[in-house]
Amino acid sequence: MRIVLLGAPGAGKGTQCKYIVDRYKLLHLSSGDILRRHRTQGTKLGKKAQKFMDSGELVPDGVIIEMMIDEIGRAPNGGYVLDGFPRTVKQAADLDKALAGRSEKIDAILNLKVDEGVIIKRITGRRICPKCAAVYHIENLRPKVEGVCDKDGSTLVQRPDDTAEVVKTRLKNYNELTAPVINYYKRENSVFDVNANEEAEDVRDLIFSKLDPLA
């Protein structure tokens, strides 16, 4: 299966992708995680992306499209779930073109719908492990020891773009540039809307009920 997971910043895309890849044995391709990996490694791409990411702006289409099409091209045959890409109509159209060139297409598009107040609480309370990228939340998903990653003992940090101020820019960009991607897909595909305001396990079960028939 090739899946696209759409949703505003903090909607729970990364959280749900973990459940999806476990159940359907897919590769998780998160454009945000890939960019953060480039930053940690100090690559040219990572340096280029830094100022856009930290201010809540989108990284230019040309950079992202090349990066993601390359990642998809290297994915094994088993399928993947795209998280955070495509995020503009141009990205979606270029992805379709690249897939068509290989006689492939996206099989399922899921749209996580969350109220803005919920988003702000989720984002400002998120903490991540700088080493293994595990995601926690100060209220909803606490580590066993406060401020310490369960998996590798690293000190948890707040992403630079997870402040209330930067979240406003991210949401504005989502509404102006990413929300139109939903209508782009609706022209030729079924888009499954998922109420993602609920607890993570309840959202997971809704997603499984949409994907199980396709697996």
Ligand code: AP5
């Ligand atoms: P990216 O990393 O993709 O950020 P995002 O889309 O803003 O998404 P988030 O990672 O913030 O949220 P999420 O939906 O994954 O939520 P999560 O599961 O962690 O992108 C970062 C930046 O990179 C962009 O701003 C841009 O600059 C650049 N970029 C990336 N892709 C790009 C592209 N295609 N084009 C251009 N630029 C690009 O959950 C959030 C928190 O809530 C967690 O703490 C979690 O524990 C908690 N939580 C999750 N679900 C629930 C639930 N159901 N109930 C309670 N708590 C929950």
